[in-house]
Amino acid sequence: MGAFPDCPEPMKQQLAQLLSTAVATLQADGALPADLSVEIQLERTRDRKHGDFASNLAMMLCKAARSKPRDLAERLLAALPASDIVIRVEIAGPGFINFFLAPSAYHALLQQVLADGEKFGRSDIGAGKSVQVEFVSANPTGPLHVGHGRGAAYGATVADLLEAVGHKVHREYYVNDAGRQMNILAASVYLRYLDLCGETLTFPSNGYKGDYVWDIGASLHRKHGEALRHSTDEVFRDVTADEPQGGDKEAHIDDLIERIRTLLGETHYREVFDLGLNAILENIRRDLEEFGVHYDAWFSERSLTEGGAVERALERLKASGHVYEKNGALWFRSTDFGDEKDRVIVRDNGQTTYFASDIAYHMNKLERGYDRVIDIWGADHHGYVPRVKAALTALGDDADKLDVLLVQFAILYRGGERMQMSTRSGEFVTLRELRHEVGNDAARFFYVLRKCEQHMDFDLDLAKSQSNENPIYYIQYAHARVASVFRQLQDKGFSWNPENGAKHLDRLSESHEDELIVMLSRYPEIVEAAALNHEPHQLAHYLRELANAFHTYYNAHQFLVDDNDLRDARLNLIQATRQVIANGLGLLGVSAPDSM
RNA sequence: GCCCCGGUAGCUCAGUAGGAUAGAGCAACGGCCUUCUAAGCCGUGGGUCAGGGGUUCGAAUCCUCUCCGGGGCGCCA
Incomplete structure (x- = not known):
């Protein structure tokens, strides 16, 4: 225990050591095969009548020893070295070896708690290995909602726990600041701005409808007055009809984005875009900070494209021979690595996909030299895991270094009714509202009370009314x-x-x-x-x-x-x-x- | 159709890389405040661990099939 030279081995390790010594003795005697590799299992007993710790070792090894479990237990017991912390060892039931610890062992532990103070419970079993934990990483298209809260609390706690056992932890948030969703946000902001300028328009069904979009539109208006104003006729000219009007909502919003981009020019468009991005990102950052969730880095997706990392990842993939062209698009043959179908990485319009960025991002993570990389995703992304691992393998990286932890949804109920969690529609309960309703402590605790693969039912009324319980x-x-x-x-x-x-x-x-x-x-x-x-x-x-x-x-x-x-x-x-x-x-x- | 997660007490969930008689909270019922905070404690009731088959010394836990619930299967991000 390098970091804590004064603290003795934890009790469990001491007992395990005794058992492995006994096994080695029996192996030397020929009672057990010499080449047998033994993993000592020790567990806390459920009933103190069975002592403090129990081992099923004799039952595990009885076959190899060609002996009855209880007989083998007897021999192990005879070979057990003496120890200060053990007062008695018994054989019980089918062949359990039960350890009874001396009171002095517990007294020593008590004093150790007092001596170690806030360090008590920390260890260095992680041996300084570096781990990157990426979590939340919600699109900056709106405030965090209660669904994100679970990932935030879970990720932050996993990171803190890993640090507590001696890992070097790097906490990161992947900012999706490129791509279509952000363009939709920019367009939404601009249209709200036009509305504030006095234009009359029908907001696209696929736009972001939350109140915060109005706020950002208003700050755009404060900053530029009417300088960026274009008439509704101009903006909507030749744009594909929206779905409620019998058109296509996707084409409608894409046309609008292009139109707005052209009318504003790249500089002003970028300004609107960044205004939205920064406002929301700042909101998210503050929200998480107040929630006790801290990051070492906020990693920009755009920086991957602009820094050439995406290009480089594509080149490496091409060189690996797992890439082909079809229908004008570039495909990654992920089926070579067990994925269920191949995936597009460059669209026929020349744009790289989100997947391409993600390949570059994970390539980048591994290039940074972490011993382990942990991604914490919503369970809805589970189908995404095989293709990311496939890409890493194709690149010649060790995909086993990547652990993807999937967190199931928290299903929210209010007044007995299930609530939708859609950022797009603007109908959601924000993480901030939840924190204000039930408090940070209760929220953090509630989120990690269930294991991550367990679905979580969260009745807001109950959480609020029973907050004292x-x-x-x-x-x-x-x-x-x-x-x-x-x-x-x-x-x-x-x-x-x-x-x-x-x-x-x-x-x-x-x-x-x-x-x-x-x-x-x-x-x-x-x-x-x-x-x-x-x-x-x-x-x-x-x-x-x-x-x-x-x-x-x-x-x-x-x-x-x-x-x-x-x-x-x-x-x-x-x-x-x-x-x-x-x-x-x-x-x-x-x-x-x-x-x- | 294929893939992932779940199905344990009325409700919400634990059950530690299979282990000794299945646990907790809430809810229900009955007790405990001239004594360190009653946001507490003590006690009672409540279960075919979804169901069938298999693996072994031993299964809520592993394998397999069926049923039920949630989610995912885009040249979206």
């Missing part, structure tokens, strides 16, 4: 209660002597105390599992259990007792509890208040 308050309350106890210390004429407490931890003999200490000792294992499996919900659930153990203890026993030794020992315990809750909530981006 949200589990987050239960956890925060436990933290506040500890703080409150310490505030009461002086009022009662006591003081806390942690050194004295450390000397009398054996006074913590109540079953509630025992259970709480065991819960605390699990924390490093939980952080590790949550990080490596990208499952923040494990930490969220753990914290609830920890809070439960604390509340139960709180109700059963008085901490501020007259007995100095017992009082100090109990204060050590609850201070450690407070520390672990604060650390865990911190990793989830949730505050740990001292009073509520």
Whole structure:
């Protein structure tokens, strides 16, 4: 443990070490095949009658040993080296090896929590490996809505967890600042501007209808007055009819974009475009920042095109021989790599597709030398995974370095009715509204309470009306209660002597105390599992259990007792509890208040 | 049609790379505040783990089929 030379190996690792020594001994004796590679499995027991940790090792190896599980367990037990932290080992059931830990092991752990403080639970098992995590990356065509919130909370927490276990994490937002959607936004802004100039027009059915588009149109008007105004007749001349008028909504908006572009000229058009882009991007940035979601980089899609990266990616693909021309377009033969069909990378009109940019982007990510690259996408993009991996493989890159984590939708209900989440129609609940309604803490916690592949039903009315019953308050309350106890210390004429407490931890003999200490000792294992499996919900659930153990203890026993030794020992315990809750909530981006 | 995710208590969900008698919250019911914050605690009831078949010492967990729900299958991004 290079980063923390003072802290002993976690209990679990120590026990695993004992078992592997025993296995090696049996292998030397010929009781087990020498070439057998053994993976030690140890797990927390569900019932303390079975000790603290259990291993199914004997049952796993009984075939290789040509022996009954219980017999093998006996031999393993005999070969087990002595250890300070183990008080007893038993064989139980079909052949489980159950470890009972010494109280001193738990007492040492308690002191370690106090000594490590906010570092407790962190580790360096990530060994400094670099990981890039890209998440949210919503198109800057409108404010973030509650659907994006899940990706934001999940991505931020996964990133923080990975950092906590020793990875070097780079958080990135991919800004889709090129492409058709942004042009539609620019056109929408311009049309709202014309409206404010006094023009009468029918807004395209495919335009962005949200109120924020009016706002951007208004700031365009403030800046330029009527200088950019063109008559409705001029703008809509020769434009394909919109769908409600019996035409084609896609052609209608595309024609409008071209028309507006021509009328404004490239400079002014770009100005309108950038005004929309920057206004929305700034809004998104602030929103995420307020949500406790921070980025190291905002990566522009346009920079890929302008910097020649797309061109370079296409050249490399061509050189790989997996590209062909058909119907005037350029295709990538992704079927060579298991994709279900080939994909266009340059359209017949000469424009590169979004996919082409994405190939260039992922090429760029790998060129930056990360050990791992994690993309967090909405589940609706799942079909996209094979083609991106196919492209990386075709480029000669290691596609296995890329992990795509798919986050299922949060389905929003209000008044029992399902709500649509369409940026285009302007009908959506923004992330900001949600944060204001239920608070940042509750929102962050709620989003990571379920594993990412689980669909999420989110009843807004319920979240609002029951905000006091949200589990987050239960956890925060436990933290506040500890703080409150310490505030009461002086009022009662006591003081806390942690050194004295450390000397009398054996006074913590109540079953509630025992259970709480065991819960605390699990924390490093939980952080590790949550990080490596990208499952923040494990930490969220753990914290609830920890809070439960604390509340139960709180109700059963008085901490501020007259007995100095017992009082100090109990204060050590609850201070450690407070520390672990604060650390865990911190990793989830949730505050740990001292009073509520 | 093909692909991805899900189906566990009335509701919302956990179940740790198969492990010992299936858990929690909410909802329901019954208790606990002259004592460190009752946003709390204690207790009760509630389940053919969607269904069939298979794999093995052992399956909610792995394989397979069926049924149900959500999403995806563009020269859109």
